[in-house]
Amino acid sequence: MSHHLVEARDLYYAYPDGTAALRGVSFRFTHGESVGVVGANGAGKSTLLLHLNGCLSPGRGAVRIGDVQVTRKTLPDVRRTVGMVFQDPDDQLFMPSVREEVAFGPLNAGLAPEEVEDRVSKALETVDASHLADRPPFRLSGGEKRAVAIASVLSLEPDVLVMDEPTANLDPHARRKTIDLLRSFHHTRVIATHDLDLVLDVCTRALVLHHGQVAADGSPADVFRDEALLAACHLEKPLRMQACPVCGTGD
Amino acid sequence: MAAIESALLQTGRLDTLARQDTAVHRIDPRAKVITTACFVLLVVSFDKYTVAAMIPFLVYPLALLTVGRVPPGFVLTRLALVSPFAVVIGVFNPLIDHEPMVRLGPVVITGGWLSFASILLRFLLTLSAALLLIATTGFNRVCLALERFRVPPVFVVQLLLLYRYLFVLAREAARVLRAYRLRAIRSRGVSLRVYGSLVGSLLLRTLDRGQRVYTAMGCRGFNGILHPSIPLRFRTVDAAFVFGWCAFFIVARLYPLPQHLGHAVLEFLS
Known part of the structure; x- marks a missing residue:
């Protein structure tokens, strides 16, 4: 299935106020690859993600999902292929109950009610949230909200998952659960995050953005060993790769 | 600020109440929306001095309250919260309208006081009905009903x-x-x-x-x-709910039931 390909060619984007957010970004993610997009605040991570399913259109360059170029006309197809999980679950959870929330996408896609039912229970099971089905989403804890937000995207059965800061604002346990969940997926995953340990855990590839350009693109272990690069990009070695000040082990 | 937060938690309570399973909760939301709309329309259609004839309408919110297992305190505090609006609308009536309307021995009740009481009663009836509609149906299902009504x-x-x-x-x-x-x-x-x-x-x-x-x-x-x-x-029960209540409202609107009841009691006593 070539649907799982995500390709950007020379993307440029400037916000209406003139801020240049992307300045010539190119990459090609292949089937099943899990990519961590890292970089300082304002490096262009979120802007890049919003291009991957057509929420923003590039000023120059193009995005292709599989064989399809992202344009206004292909938007419905692209959005079914690319599932997007937003940073603040409150922005994403607007239906009155978790069940309706998860059913929202499939119903919009015009699926039959039984099929929708199936997908909802499957998606909730995947994120271990079946017991929340009848609760109103805004009464859930942060970790539960995150799980439901992911389920609401999984129910569309996307080939590509795009996530903005999936572990932000989570307690350590909820963070670990989210990481395990992300590891269990076989989708092509694009994850923007400041949590570099998460990148080590989940990703097979790290894309470092700096001032709207790709500063590095390679295996996380290699990229995170380059201290000069990390410093230049306002990053820091993942905690796990730093010497431990308490027990004195590490490098 | 604490007040805002606790008021919000109370909003959540409305949803909790709506998730109960009682005879009222099981009625189709469309039936409850029609019935409540009919109730509200008829209540506001009364003459501005009417008080007694509206009293039978209290039966509807009381029935929803009891059968739907909604705590009366919950409804009353909410009514109290918004009551200043109704009070402000009616509070000047007694000052403006001095027309004597009712004499109870030495006490004379003016038109102003009557219309003020009427406004408060209307407020109590319509708002409690709307609140109980949501508390026994859930806001989302009320919206669903509206959607089905095009x-x-x-x-x-x-x-x-x-x-x-x-x-x-x-x-x-x-x-x-x-x-x-x-x-x-x-x-x-x-x-x-x-x-x-x-x-x-x-x-x-x-x-x-x-x-x-x-x-x-x-x-x-x-x-x-x-x-x-x-x-x-939409089942037979739902249709019965709509027709039963609406028939009662229309009868109560057309015939001043308390007056008839009073006459009947007097006749019985004499």
């Missing part, structure tokens, strides 16, 4: 999102206020000048959030119509 989806979506984000926005407002208070130790309340920028920043946040929510909806194929997944079935 109310334009734009309005229904607006209502649903308003209800959904009230919580988020009020929490945001509470955070802004808290941040302000922590840095304005000496001042009491929010000065007018600061108030402007507080409200302004809240508005900007709201617009931002609106944009983000819309983007998130668009990503999942939203095209302006919500498709709630709850199937609705």
Whole structure:
């Protein structure tokens, strides 16, 4: 299935106020690859993600999902292929109950009610949230909200998952659960995050953005060993790769 | 601020109440919406001096309250919260309208007092009916009913999102206020000048959030119509609910029942 390909060619984007957010970004993610997009605040991570399913259109360059170029006309197809999980679950959870929330996408896609039912229970099971089905989403804890937000995207059965800061604002346990969940997926995953340990855990590839350009693109272990690069990009070695000040082990 | 937070938790309580399973809860939301609409229309159609003839209408909210297992205190506190509006509307009537209407021995009740009482009673009836409709149905199902009645989806979506984000926005407002208070130790309340920028920043946040929510909806194929997944079935019981209550309301509207009852009692005694 070539649907799982995500390709950007020379993307440029400037916000209406003139801020240049992307300045010539190119990459090609292949089937099943899990990519961590890292970089300082304002490096262009979120802007890049919003291009991957057509929420923003590039000023120059193009995005292709599989064989399809992202344009206004292909938007419905692209959005079914690319599932997007937003940073603040409150922005994403607007239906009155978790069940309706998860059913929202499939119903919009015009699926039959039984099929929708199936997908909802499957998606909730995947994120271990079946017991929340009848609760109103805004009464859930942060970790539960995150799980439901992911389920609401999984129910569309996307080939590509795009996530903005999936572990932000989570307690350590909820963070670990989210990481395990992300590891269990076989989708092509694009994850923007400041949590570099998460990148080590989940990703097979790290894309470092700096001032709207790709500063590095390679295996996380290699990229995170380059201290000069990390410093230049306002990053820091993942905690796990730093010497431990308490027990004195590490490098 | 604590007041805002606790009021919000109470909003959640409305949803909790709506998730109960009683005979009233099981009635189709469409039936309850029609019945409540009919109730409200007939109550407001009474003459401005009517008080006694409206009393039979109390049966409907009382029945919903009892059968739907809604705590009376819950409804009363909410009514008390909004009652200033009704009081302000009617409070000048006794000062303006001195026409004597009723004489009870030495006590003369003027038209002003009667119309004031009438306004309060209408307020009590219509608001408690609306509140109980939501408490026994759930806001989302009320919206679902409206959608099935072909109310334009734009309005229904607006209502649903308003209800959904009230919580988020009020929490945001509470955070802004808290941040302000922590840095304005000496001042009491929010000065007018600061108030402007507080409200302004809240508005900007709201617009931002609106944009983000819309983007998130668009990503999942939203095209302006919500498709709630709850199937609705209009059964015989639902029809009976509508016709039974509406018939009662119409009779109570056309015939002053308390008066007839009074006459009947007097006749029986004599």
